[in-house]
Amino acid sequence: MADTTQEETVPAAAEGAAAPAQFELQQHHKWYRRPDVLIPVILVVLGLAILATTGDTSPRYRSQFTPGREVRFGWDYFFHLVPQMLQGLYITARATVLGFLIAASLGLVLALLRRAQKRWVSWPAALVIEFVRSTPILVQMFFAQALVRATPGISLNPIVILFLVLGIHYATYASEAYRAGINSVPKGQWEASIALNLGPWTKWTRVIIPQAVPNILPTLGNYLVAAFKDAPIGDAVLSTAGVLFFADWIRADDFRPVEPYILTGVGFLLVSLPAAWAVRRLEERIAYERT
């Protein structure tokens, strides 16, 4: 990783009259080497990875509670539902993470296609991005469901359809984030890379990407939160067993709709608000790197 050794710096300074005899090269604190950025990011990624690979993915929602019919809102009942709500939230979060893995990688491909020099590549890419981005994900889910049903020989688990659609939908957002991030690197940086005669690999890995990522990362984080907020649509369309499915199921079971839905909203905020807050913190921490 150390791109410059001490020996290299000495001859560079040699012509100056006051060149220090021993110059110690100090490592500039690049954002990807700073522990206060790196450690939280690694922890979050690890956490998401664990989330995506473990746990019970086919819960049965049932309340073992006989709520009184006369009260509008009962705290006992509310708290009784918490563990099951968390289970639903877990399924929703898991689909989000898996979907976002697709989004982040497919988004990069889309962004590169969109940047292609040849118009017959970049225009269709632009059209696909614009089309998927500006149509409702709910309709896309219905469409994907119908498509899977109509295609003989293919049967997909609803949860797979959910994270595929989430992934494709948010890939178009991610591609715009990549594009904006790359475009945010000032023109002078590209010109300087040419002036220094850097090869494409050095140019991208040492100049462009280190400057683009601080712009891209927070945007991707925001889209991750946005995808999480869209994931419950899958419960309503595809009957995946997420947090909204939990609320619907309990309502059908007990005819007490107030608690499960309010609880779902509260649980949702308890995840999305800290997540959005964390993204903002990340944004602040790498802000000085932003161009």
Added chain:
Amino acid sequence: MNAPDTTSAVDISPKGAASVRMRAVDKSFGSLTVLSELDLDVEPGERVVIIGPSGSGKTTILRVTMTLERIDAGTIQVGGQHLYHEETATGALKPASEKHIRNVRSNIGMVFQHFNLFPHMSAIENVMLAPVKVHGTPRQEAQQLGMELLAKVGMVEHANHTPGQLSGGQKQRVAIARALATQPSVMLFDEVTSALDPELVGEVLNVLRDIAEEGKTTMMLVTHEMGFAREIADRVLMFDSGRMIEEGPPSELLSNPQHERTRSFLGAVAEH
């Protein structure tokens, strides 16, 4: 000393020049003291030029008078009326309401270093905005007044141009017309030529000369144009580190400064 000041609330003739009186004014930004214990009297119709190195607090004097910054302690009176205070029935002072401040502030106008024209309005619309919206002048009348003022600053043919189409000197002349449109009794000029290319300074100073000659308004100017100060000022105030260290007629202060700081400052300015 205080008694005549508070009672003689009559030296603000309608649309005429007014006095400015500052007593023990303090202003600091965080730990940085910008004005300390400042006493300053400007008589109606007087033309006062404030000079001093950057950070001396000279611009802050104008800004607290315009209420762009609020003072920490002390009092400011404009035309005999307290700006930041209201008098209770017993004659004691209490912090003024926004309404009171707005009321007194209507006697003051200001021209900025960076013009601060409204970019989405033409020159004439810039000038008409305050008369129409603040003073309720009928549009027809406001436009008449606006065109007269633009004529005064030599900008009639640019009345329908937006600031983006004007040069720096032209913008500043429109800004002066805009400030005059409210017919203020006190006019504050904050380094109005500092942002201009050298060849455009003259046209703005000419306009200031005209205003000074009319003598309808009290003028407080912060400027680095010493020649101009010598020409129009009744009195020059030298500021350093938030205090007035020397004052006098321009002929004396600029030609024969008493204070060491004034000498070195004038020497530094002259070198440019």
Added chain:
Amino acid sequence: MEDLLLTPGQYARLYNGLRATLQLLGQAFVLGIFLSLVVGVGRLSERKWVRAISFGFVEFARGISSIILLFILVIAIPILLGDIFPWVLGQPVIVMASIALGVNMGGYGAEIIRGSIVAIPKGQTEATIALNLNPTQRLRYVILPQAMRIILPPMGNLTIEILKGTALVAVAGGYDMMREVRNMEASMLAEGVIGVTALFVNALIIYFIVAQVINALFRFGERALDRRFEQREGRSAIPLSVAQPGGN
């Protein structure tokens, strides 16, 4: 592949649904813009409690999932608050959906408005103080007209997000274009007709077209503003002698 064209009768039904969708979008938009302005300006208020409430609203509106907010408003709120606010009882789903989407839009829109106001140079506000404009006049005549140029592009994107959100009412018991599509799908499945995928493809294309129209409208607005900032001679110019002044 199936034939993607639908019958004229089916398009007529889609058109009915589209009208409901646009009505919902319009209601949500009006509420959303109103909330954006009030909360966005509130975020910059001098009063601490106004700032706190505005901040809370923004965090809530942006943190909650719109589909969950919609279900809470349609299902839970009438039971919970029916006694205190009888108005919420028996409101059609479309009204509750307008509120849910409007709140959603307000949360994001408020941040757009706040950001745009903050982006206006400080000198502009100082000039309005020097001219003695009151705070409302400052916003109305000086700050917001300039902020408009910054507001329009993200507000256009936000409006398209809200358009996408309108489809949610189809699974919450309301009527819109997507509900109509679902009705058509049900009857097709019942009759054993194949080709439901084509229905959804058509719906997607219609949403896409509406989004492009919204996009174009906002672009048009941007261009009109740009023209206003630059050249105005010969357009709304005031004749130099006497005439009625151009509007603000």
